[in-house]
């Protein structure tokens with residue numbers, strides 16, 4: 028049923044969460060406009076929809092598929108699972124899936140659901156917040172707990188309307204986010220959504236990572252490819268990725284363990300995951316966001332430090 | 348067979364009319380399915396002198412009540428469940444079997460083994476419902492393998508949120524072991540699939556559960572169960588549950604025949620499943636259903652909305668201090684979206700039924716109702732709080748002040764009262780779930796429902812819980828919130844009719860109403876309140892026709 032991709036073999040899923048009016052739909056539209064050249068499926072409305080709209084973007088022509096579900100009830104049916112099966116069964120399955128969760132969804136739950144579905148794997152949870160309304164919503168009698176859950180479950184936080192909101196509101200929202208989700212990067216939603224590599228992660232399913240930013244540097248992020256000098260134990264790789272300096276929000280790619288196994292490594296925000304993969308070229312894409320100068324400086328320095336790092340001093344046998 | 352246009356006089360040991368002006372009678376005259384008059388053979392004289400009639404004394408030893416009404420259940424959901432083998436901690440009485448209480452792991456495994464041995468076809472999957480860890484302990488894949496290594500065996504947990512499967516079932520579901528190993532909510536070693544992991548199991552089970560033949564067989568059992576409980580009217584309170592075309596065809600085939608001894612009042616969803624962020628009510632769809640109305644199947648003015656999640660699944664939204672384990676409930680719709688849809692329905696003059704299980708869900712419904720009343724006051728609007736699991740006494744007064752009604756699932760007290768006291772919300776709040784005594788004290792019109800299959804579709808059983816508040820262990824829980832017998836019997840007859848907006852047609856025995864009766868072996872006002880649920884339901888009369896209980 029599931030498509031056989033090189034590498035991890037599973038289609039990565041990014042979950043876009045956020046309460047009503049936070050700016051999710053704007054972000055999705057921006058992402059679709061910027062996502063030309065990759066096969067990206069967008070599922071709107073995570074759960075329970077009788078019909079799920081999916082926009083499938085490939086190069087310049089967009090197709091919309093609608094999956095009508097003959098589901099019986101919430102206990103028996105699962106529309107999200109059905110929609111994912113539908114995507115996996117397409118003649119050309121998507122390379123990446125973005126799920127725009129409903130405003131009342133608890134993202135941790137949908138992340139487990141989609142990430143655990145056969146043929147799919149969770150890439151990241153991104154939560155959008157509107158700086159003008161975040162504090163009031165996070166304290167609301169009915170949805171305060173939900174809004175805080177959505178922030179706490181995020182790997183990446185996106186501030187929408189950052190250009191329109193008053194600076195004091197943006198600063199206040201940042202402080203609130205930092206308190207609820209310490210260590211999670213806070214990105215500008217408009218910029219991140221215009222950069223699929225940043226929001227959805229780089230495409231690394233091929234034998235070679237695709238060339239990233241393209242001819243001109245992207246306004247929102249910078250990236251570099253780091254080729255590990257030799258085999259690395261999974262636990263060591265986990266430490267390496269976790270220790271990447273602040274502007275680097277994402278890392279994804281393949282490495283080989285001392286036992287000769289290929290592994291997929293990725294970092295999204297503060298979360299690092301290492302999973303077994305089919306043989307693939309060894310290379311890790313690093314992506315940094317933030318002010319252009321900071322990120323352009325950070326990447327070469329990080330790569331130089333990585334190249335100089337000791338890899339041999341860990342126990343080769345402690346593969347995860 | 349008597350001429351239907353002729354008058355039939357049914358005499359009975361006693362008739363409890365549920366009409367306070369004329370509460371007790373011994374004879375009722377019926378013509379063309381309607382009541383001409385209820386009273387005594389003497390008071391009926393003017394009718395009988397003027398028209399030909401027959402006297403039918405087949406109920407001479409029985410007690411007649413108005414046909415029972417369950418204003419909130421789900422035939423479609425029940426049709427999926429009833430074909431399963433029941434092994435339950437509490438007794439479930441069904442028309443074709445009784446599932447006795449099974450309260451230990453030993454007894455559970457013995458019963459499962461017995462059911463397995465009784466199945467002829469070795470390939471037939473054995474799906475059993477009712478398993479609960481509190482009573483049955485941790486039943487594992489290996490234990491099920493020991494019952495059968497060939498037959499797929501699936502334990503479906505009581506609240507539907509977990510299954511346990513043996514190896515044959517995992518193969519039958521078409522699942523790859525690697526997918527189970529990496530799933531955070533599947534335990535491959537024990538065969539347990541829970542929460543989001545359950546979706547994987549359901550994907551494999553659905554083709555079996557929803558197979559047309561099984562489903563129509565299930566609806567046949569639902570039909571029997573509804574009759575067996577003594578109902579003559581039910582409310583299907585969230586249509587559609589499935590895809591409309593298929594579900595309607597199945598329900599029409601099963602529930603619209605001349606042999607069906609009850610009518611179904613449909614209350615459509617105000618927003619279809621998944622419309623979490625709805626911009627407004629879909630009035631064209633809602634109003635369009637009425638074109639399908641038949642004699643037995645009818646859409647009226649009611650519309651269903653939801654605030655918070657399920658009570659058995661502990662997904663209700665609870666006010667501070669919340670749940671003991673710190674988990675959080677769910678909203679079924681964004682509160683703003685709920686308000687938008689409710690406002691459209693309110694302005695369209697609809698009767699709004701709102702599923703509210705936790706006290707924060709009730710709070711949202713009441714806050715919105717208060718704003719709607721401020722914007723455009725309505726009287727006799729019958730905004731109804733459905734389920735009413737947790738509430739506060741202050742909310743009950745507010746329900747009264749805002750003119751709202753309640754349709755309560757009181758079975759929560761019986762099945763979950765002690766479990767939620769111990770594990771979920773503590774004693775104080777658990778003992779006041781389904782706060783019926785307060786509703787009665789404040790004079791709020793209240794119906795009782797089963798939400799079948801959340802509770803057995805047995806109105807006398809619901810009334811028994813309401814009047815006694817006996818929890819699973821036999822202890823009384825929340826004695827102050829007990830309902831009087833009168834109020835409980837009204838809650839399954841005339842007050843249930845009122846909640847459905849059908850009080851002029853059904854719900855009491857008086858001149859002009861449908862001749863719907865429930866035939867009882869004993870008088871509920873004469874038995875010990877603890878024996879209420881044991882009163883035999885001998886059958887029903889639906890629109891003048893007698894449908895005796897089977898067997």
Ligand SMILES: [Zn+2]
Nearest residue numbers: 419421584798
């Ligand atoms: Zn219900």
